[in-house]
Structures are given as C-alpha cells and as structure tokens.
Amino acid sequence: MENIIPYLAGYADGDGCISCAYQSAKHLPTLTFGVHSGDIGTLKLFAETFGGKVIPHKRNSAKNRQMYSWSVSGKRASEVLFILEPYLIAKRIPAIAASLFKFDFPKNYGVPQWQREARIYAANVIRSFNHRVTRKA
Numbered sequence: 001m002e003n004i005i006p007y008l009a010g011y012a013d014g015d016g017c018i019s020c021a022y023q024s025a026k027h028l029p030t031l032t033f034g035v036h037s038g039d040i041g042t043l044k045l046f047a048e049t050f051g052g053k054v055i056p057h058k059r060n061s062a063k064n065r066q067m068y069s070w071s072v073s074g075k076r077a078s079e080v081l082f083i084l085e086p087y088l089i090a091k092r093i094p095a096i097a098a099s100l101f102k103f104d105f106p107k108n109y110g111v112p113q114w115q116r117e118a119r120i121y122a123a124n125v126i127r128s129f130n131h132r133v134t135r136k137a
Contacts, residue, residue, distance in 0.1 A: 004049060009087030011035065011042055018081065018094040019130065020123035028116060029123035031101050033081055034071030043070040050080045075103040097125035 015037045020029040037043055043054045052072045059066055072080055078101045085095040100122040102115055111119075 004045065005083060006087045008042075008046060008049060009084040011037075011046075012084060013088055013090040016091060017130075018077075018091055018098060018126055020119075020126050022123075028111060029119050030073055031077045031098055031122075032071055032073040033077040033098070034069055036067065036069045038065045038067050040066075040068050043068050046070045050083075051076060075101075078103065094126040094129045097122040097129075 012033075012035055016033065016035045019032050019034075021032065022029050035043060035046060040054060046052065047054050047070055050072060052070055054068050054070050057067045057069065071077075078098055081095045081098045085092065085099070088095050100118040102118070105111060105115070
C-alpha cells in the first residue's frame with residue numbers, strides 16, 4: 001500500500017483535476033477531485049484505495065479511445081488530497097488550498113462564517129491555478 005500512494009499522486013499530477021463549483025442553494029464552493037483517463041486499471045486503483053466510482057464516458061466515434069473518470073467530492077476529496085499532497089508536484093498548490101475546507105461542524109449549526117470565507121478564498125486559489133497561463137520556454 002505504501003508504494004501505491006506515490007504512484008497515484010504522480011498519476012493525479014498528470015491527469016487529475018482539483019476544482020470547486022458553487023452550490024446555488026448555499027452559495028458555498030464544493031471541492032471536487034477527479035482523474036480522467038483511458039487507463040481503467042489505474043482508475044479502479046483510485047476507487048479501491050479511496051472509494052468512489054469509475055464511470056465510462058460516451059465515445060464520439062468508434063475510432064476514439066474509450067475514456068473513464070473517477071472522482072470524489074466534499075469531505076472525501078479533502079481527505080484524499082491530504083493523503084496525496086506530500087507526493088504532489090504540479091498540483092501541490094491547489095491541494096494545499098483544498099486543506100482549508102473543513103467539514104466537522106454540527107449538522108444543526110451550519111457552516112460558520114470564518115469557514116465560508118476560507119472556502120471562498122481556497123476556491124479562488126484553485127480557480128486561479130486552473131486558469132493560469134503557462135509560458136513556453
């Protein structure tokens with residue numbers, strides 16, 4: 001198991017995506033982490049290690065390669081990114097930002113204002129990272 005985590009982190013660095021989308025009802029960003037690939041074996045390894053499902057995508061034509069995706073969201077995404085973060089290189093910044101998402105609040109209490117602000121800040125960091133312009137050398 002100890003060799004699987006660095007392998008999955010490396011794979012996630014290349015084909016993974018850390019993102020935030022806003023829930024319209026609560027006006028809070030939701031954390032999502034996923035991997036999109038044609039390698040179903042590796043995606044099944046993500047699912048076996050961290051939970052979640054591997055979902056096939058509809059092919060546009062018979063000559064296109066079959067693609068799959070695996071993802072987790074919310075608290076589980078935060079937990080997975082915490083485990084992978086020490087091994088991440090390309091996606092370390094959004095993984096660290098994702099650590100600002102906290103989930104252990106009483107159900108009847110709701111999300112406190114400080115956590116709302118932390119999630120919005122983290123979502124902006126993740127969004128900025130995902131929309132950065134990479135320069136050619």
